[in-house]
Every structure is written in structure tokens, then in C-alpha cells.
Amino acid sequence: MTSTVCEKTGTRGDGRDPLANWPRPPAGGWTADDLDRLPDEGPNGEPDFFKHVELVDGALVFMSPQKRFHESVIYGLRTALNSQAPHHLKAVTQMDLVLGEKQRPCPDVVVIDAEAAKDRSRTSYKPDEVHLVIEVVSPESRFRDREVKPKLYAEAGIPHFWLVEDKGGDPVIHVYQLDPVTRSYMVTGIHHDRLKTGEPFDIDLVLTCLPD
Structure with a gap:
């Protein structure tokens, strides 16, 4: 069965919060050095989730699949x-x-x-x-x-x-x-x-x- 995301609560149809394990920014925000310490997997175990991410003005920017x-x-x-x-x-x-x-x-x-x-x-x-x-x-x-x-x-x-x-x-x-x-x-x-x-x-x- 396909899981859905509940708009009001931010949880999936199976009750899991998709952002529960999201890495929280350190005090003062992300820095360039932090990108070398990001986890290998995403918040729900997605492989290579942080493989293509940039830091622009202290914000993490995730790159979409390329054409x-x-x-x-x-x-x-x-x-x-x-x-x-x-x-x-x-x-x-x-x-x-x-x-x-x-x-x-x-x-x-x-x-x-x-x-x-x-x-x-x-x-x-x-x-x-x-x-x-x-x-x-x-x-x-x-x-x-x-x-x-x-x-x-x-x-x-x-x-x-x-x-x-x-x-x-x-x-x-x-x-x-x-x-x-x-x-x-x-x-x-x-x-x-x-x-x-x-x-x-x-x-x-x-x-x-x-x-x-």
C-alpha cells in the first residue's frame, strides 16, 4: 500500500513523521565544514540522500534529478x-x-x-x-x-x-x-x-x- 502525507500533521498515512530524523542545523546554522559530516542516508533511510546538496547563504539546497x-x-x-x-x-x-x-x-x-x-x-x-x-x-x-x-x-x-x-x-x-x-x-x-x-x-x- 502506498503511504500518503497528511498535510495538517506532516505525518504519513502510516503514522510516521517523514522529518522525524531530519538532521537539525547546529547552533548558528550550517557551515561549509558541516557538509562533510552529513549522514549517508536520508531521514527515512534513503540512500545517498545528501549526495547532491549545496550550501548557499547557510541554507542546504537539494538538487533535483538532472535531465x-x-x-x-x-x-x-x-x-x-x-x-x-x-x-x-x-x-x-x-x-x-x-x-x-x-x-x-x-x-x-x-x-x-x-x-x-x-x-x-x-x-x-x-x-x-x-x-x-x-x-x-x-x-x-x-x-x-x-x-x-x-x-x-x-x-x-x-x-x-x-x-x-x-x-x-x-x-x-x-x-x-x-x-x-x-x-x-x-x-x-x-x-x-x-x-x-x-x-x-x-x-x-x-x-x-x-x-x-
Whole structure:
């Protein structure tokens, strides 16, 4: 029999409270370090419940299941960037960035120092190890990807940011570069079919033929 959730009491049809075992925030709220101490299972034993969670302004943000477009673009960009990156840089996917005590977002793709990528025990990276951050916009994260996260990345001093939009199933990439004076991003181009740039290294991508 399928359990239902009672709207007034917050309990399921079988009498169980779905939030009974929910981890309570510590005094002062969640911090970046707390994400390394979250339990493996959810409040009702769900496996990997906290596997895809970010910390934005001290709040836990759970990421919805991704669409095939999202997964394909992430894989394609990581593969293509690594095929062109110099030996001292490495593209990785869905690794946290610790930007402050209350900020630990998880970008879709980041280009980091290759030396930092060698440590397989790392769960996060620092801004001074990051050269490029890429966010692939999805419906549920549109506001965070377009408005919230770029400001966090810019304030942290990350020099390059790409925002990928879905235009009829094809990626369109908005490329931004940091203005070190204002600590804000300035758009340098919007790329539909091909992205060619010299920053943060020589990159030439045919966006309609990314690895899949």
C-alpha cells in the first residue's frame, strides 16, 4: 500500500513523521565544514540522500534529478576541455567550492589546478585553485544559476564563469570574465555554434558536436 502525507500533521498515512530524523542545523546554522559530516542516508533511510546538496547563504539546497541535456553537456564540456587543457589544469565535475563559512556551492564543471585534482580524498576546492566555473541552467535552479551563484563566484575572485542555456536542445554558452576592480563579471561573448577563446587557456569547442 502506498503511504500518503497528511498535510495538517506532516505525518504519513502510516503514522510516521517523514522529518522525524531530519538532521537539525547546529547552533548558528550550517557551515561549509558541516557538509562533510552529513549522514549517508536520508531521514527515512534513503540512500545517498545528501549526495547532491549545496550550501548557499547557510541554507542546504537539494538538487533535483538532472535531465539528459544537463548530463550530456556536463560530460561533453569536461571531456572536451580536458582534451585541450594544458598539463597544469584539469576539468572536473560536480565538486564543491568552499567560498566562505556559509557558502559551499557545487558547480557543474570547474577547471582547477591539476595538482589539486591529484588528491583523490578532496571533497572541495578553494577559490585560488579555480580558474573557470561552469553552470548548466536547469528549470529548478534558474535563479540560483543566473543570479545568486555568479555573484558568489565573482566576489570570491574566480576569474572566469560560463553560463550554459538550453536552446532547443543545443547548448548556448554565455562567457564572462571578472572585473577585478568591481568584483563582478562582464560578458565577453554569447556562443551558439562554436566557442573559441584564449582564456583561461586556448579553447575551441564546436557546441553542436560535444562528446556525448
